[in-house]
Amino acid sequence: GLGLIAILISVTWADMDWIMSLDPFFTSTLFGALVGVGALLAAMAAAIAGYAFNPRNENRNPDSKLMNDLGNLLLAFVMIWAYFSLSQFLIMWSGDLPQEAAFYQRRLMNSWSWITPALALGGFFIPLACLLSQDFKRDALKLGLLALFLLGVRLVELAWMVLPGGHKTPLVGFHWSLLPALFAIPGSYLLAMEALVRRDARQTEKNLLIPDE
Template identity: 30%
Template sequence: MSTERMPTKPQPVSPKQRGRFVSSLLLIFLGLSTVSPAYAASNEMARPEFAILIVSFLVLMGVTQAGVVFSATTRLSGAKWAKSYYRLADLITMAFAPFAIGGFLLIYFQSSGELFYWLSPAPEEHLSAYLNSDWLLFRNLFCLLVFYGLSAVYFWKSLRPDLSGSDNIDHQEVRDQLYWMSPLIIIAYIVCSTIIAWDFGMMLIPHWHSTVFPIHYWFGNAYAATAALIVLPVLLGRFSSSEFQFSTQQIRYFSMLVSGFMLLWLYFMWAQFFVMWFGNLPRETDALFRQMYGHYAPLYWTMVAGCFFIPFGSLIFAYFNRSVRAMCVLALTINLGNWINKYLMVIPVYSAEDRILDHLSEVALSVGLLAAFVIVVVLFARRLPVYSYWEINLKPKTSVTGDLPTHEVGNYT
């Protein structure tokens, strides 16, 4: 996004256009709230079908939560080139907040007996205090509320200077407040994602314990979110009055960031695989080998190709490092790999030969969930400044002597 060509303020939207978007959003909300629980309850083998919608929910929640983490991380690292993305990254996190909290409550009350089967043990089986229905609800809901509460404060502090249009606000002070809040955002994200990874992934396999699994889970979401931030401005540029533009330098910075995430994603995947393979415990290797071999093997290697082999083979060429279209295609490939990763995390536990095309209703609901989220983002982008103008125009602090600026790297353009 070249800051030299940015609009000074969002363009007005006609009431007719706004009404059309609001009507579409309400219809999708109504459909998701009524159809998904009814569909799940009407099938004898509800869990495998309903799991596809849960997988899509987990993917969207994880990717959108990492949006505000992108802002926090780049603020801490002093990456000036990322200032154009602060508002959009924060916005996607807040746009999915009601979906995340409402979706978790819907899953808990409608399908906890099927998804969290360990809540109903055999009479002779003893469960620890952690495996408790009330504690399951409390820990997940508490973590979600804390994370989104901190994110809302973080988002509002960043947004307020652009909304007020007043010089009475000390921009340097607001910048410092956001800087010191950034570690809290990252910690809240890690804790929240770890709890979700445990309850929706690791605990589905009896007696399986892995310290690497939650790291691989939330790191994969951050990887996919970084890639998604390349696609979203292009998408919103078609539906929003605000103009999103990239510069070659920004695309190159994104390609370097994606390259780093790609290598670390492979490292965490290998760290988890090697420990399970070397330990050779059937309760661990059975779940892993079910993904790698047999019915799910094509999906597993598609995931590996989408998250590593294709990005690795593409980013070594300069063309991909300066082309918006090429990076958008690559970003979609990475996000497809991330979706398959979450699919393999849940589905093989319940079905040895599940086929996605056998559950088109669940796929349609997942597309509806994605569409509802995109509509909310578009509405926010139409109503709010899509750039953090005050941060872009803010000059860096200088030292006492006035000679040395604060540590910020990269360019705006």
């Protein structure tokens, strides 16, 4: 309970201080929710990929019913993310305020012009088409690959938000320090997950060794 509240506050603060502040004239009441849902979607995708490709799974064949439920949750997060993204775009574009519309205008020009529709395609339409199939959701390999694909889309979306738009190349604003960050952050997450899995495994083994009274 308290952890979720802390995550909500920290994510809202971080996206405003680290992302939205890059454009001092850009304001959006939906921006915090959009970034937060994107983070939840990425976390869900990482959890699904970790479970689907976990070699400790019995016979390396995760339960199909569980994978179907995880796929439904992933679909829900995808649809919520798409709803917030479209809502923010329509509100700002229809309002036609220069300081707000400029955010999307810069990302619909030059090399960014193909990244924006690619995000819509890879972030919503492709996952939607896949996750509407029950057979797809029950297949651990396919669902795991889709989860990894969505993690890649989230990275592109963050770059789309952070790197300045309206330039001849989408790599404007790219710095070498981004490369170790791409490995350090997921690596820290994987190490933490591995530690939790090992702890749970030791606890389970300990419980099995304790005889029932």
